[in-house]
């Protein structure tokens with residue numbers, strides 16, 4: 052189950068990924084230490100998500116397979132949805148400003164939540180521990 056609170060523990064290639072997204076250097080440096088904390092609560096196909104970081108706090112919900120909008124911390128708007136493939140969450144989102152696609156997955160690996168991100172050929176990971 053994905054339910055619970057997850058605190059980012061480490062990241063892989065996240066700065067390159069943000070650079071590809073067009074995030075400037077100062078923000079990339081800040082985002083590397085954003086203390087991201089995500090709380091997920093799934094009921095059937097519906098997820099309630101609380102996001103907290105040094106940038107903002109955000110409460111939202113989505114339903115698997117249903118398109119919704121999501122703003123990145125810098126205001127970049129994405130539109131897309133999450134789905135399930137076996138036990139893995141797979142999200143496909145499109146940037147509203149340039150039409151490029153960002154894909155992301157969440158999987159539980161051991162006692163960690165591993166989130167992968169892919170944009171424009173650049174892949175990154177953030178690994179979360181229960182907190």
Ligand code: MYR
Nearest residue numbers: 069072074100121123142144155
């Ligand atoms: C959620 O389930 O947490 C809400 C929906 C997430 C949508 C896609 C996430 C992409 C995040 C990319 C981070 C890039 C930061 C520069």
